[in-house]
Amino acid sequence: MKQHYKIATVVVAGITGTGSLGVSIAQAAPVQAPAVHGPAVPAGGPDFYAKGKVISHSRLAIRAKPTRNSTRYGWLLPGEIVDIKCWARGQSVQGNRRWYRLGISTPEWVAGKYIKIVKGKVEHC
Template identity: 35%
Template structure:
């Protein structure tokens, strides 16, 4: 277990607040894109960075490194956003594998459909 910086705690709280606000907006907004069974849909990706993927507390390479995933690892993606451009790709994924950290989409190949926008 690692200690989280105030910025990481803030980012986690902001992401949680966004989910709560979406749920409060109404049933139609809260379930948009959810499977018909009512279960929350998950999105996955495979790490393609040969040396592993650094996970950060913000969607840019200046964000503090809070973890990593090895090459070929399967990660759970919560949503995507635009951030710093990495080799021609400005999308970043918020990973929901317990870290709630950002990974550059340039190094994560979607398995199935892409995740929704944050």
């Protein structure tokens, strides 16, 4: 009968975290998180893209393609700051053929004539 008692004590000791050394789980060395290398903000974060300011006097159309005839998705307001992903040549707007692709997942474009780059450098698409 004493044999069963000893086995039960060992099983209970293992379940509660005390092993043969008598060290509980709480007393064991803490597990450290893996080291993180690289920037704290992942790619595509708030500071990843260049910033542009809308310099038009009225709202600026957001287009599906770098043309004035393409589908309009919405508007930007004067003074608004936007993420700029890249630029491409498109339809001329008052002599300016540069269009900026907004830094979002879908291809949306605004006429470069009405955007002033205020931070970063914009690469060609």
